[in-house]
Amino acid sequence: MKINVNNEVREVSASPDTPLLYVLSDELHIKGPRFGCGLAQCGSCSVLLDGEEIRSCITPVSAVTGHSVTTLEGLPAFYAAEKKLPTVPALHPVQQAFIDEQAPQCGYCYNGMVIKAAELLSHTPQPSEAEIRSAMNGHLCRCGTYPRILKAIEGASRAMTGALK
Numbered sequence: 290m291k292i293n294v295n296n297e298v299r300e301v302s303a304s305p306d307t308p309l310l311y312v313l314s315d316e317l318h319i320k321g322p323r324f325g326c327g328l329a330q331c332g333s334c335s336v337l338l339d340g341e342e343i344r345s346c347i348t349p350v351s352a353v354t355g356h357s358v359t360t361l362e363g364l365p366a367f368y369a370a371e372k373k374l375p376t377v378p379a380l381h382p383v384q385q386a387f388i389d390e391q392a393p394q395c396g397y398c399y400n401g402m403v404i405k406a407a408e409l410l411s412h413t414p415q416p417s418e419a420e421i422r423s424a425m426n427g428h429l430c431r432c433g434t435y436p437r438i439l440k441a442i443e444g445a446s447r448a449m450t451g452a453l454k
């Protein structure tokens with residue numbers, strides 16, 4: 290089976306019902322998405338599928354054939370394509386904002402938080418605090434860094450739109 294991950298067509302040998310997360314991690318050695326709950330409850334395994342966040346722990350690999358998967362590793366290139374930038378930045382603005390705000394503590398939730406925030410800002414460049422809280426609701430941080438994550442997303446929004454706040 291062939292799947293498109295981060296703009297590369299990859300041949301994979303896993304059975305069609307294998308969760309995408311296992312294929313990314315074990316077969317393609319892409320380590321951004323992480324196993325947390327395995328039940329679509331925490332968000333640590335999130336990736337983008339045609340720009341929309343999905344939980345790779347419950348998505349069979351067969352479901353992504355013919356679509357584009359973007360992982361944390363491919364997020365800067367995804368952003369460059371979305372904004373038609375001449376070059377690919379080292380980091381997506383959300384990744385940079387998470388560093389600037391020192392948002393993660395242990396970092397386990399970081400993958401899903403960044404993927405979801407990137408999806409949110411793609412659809413809603415200047416979300417209200419309530420919209421950010423609502424969008425991020427299904428992403429759990431066991432370290433409780435939610436206030437810093439909120440600030441980071443607001444910072445990324447400003448960076449991406451040039452907004453003053």
Ligand code: FES
Nearest residue numbers: 325326327332346
């Ligand atoms: S590991 Fe997929 S949502 Fe928790």
Ligand code: FES
Nearest residue numbers: 394398430431432
């Ligand atoms: S920083 Fe530890 S789970 Fe979020």
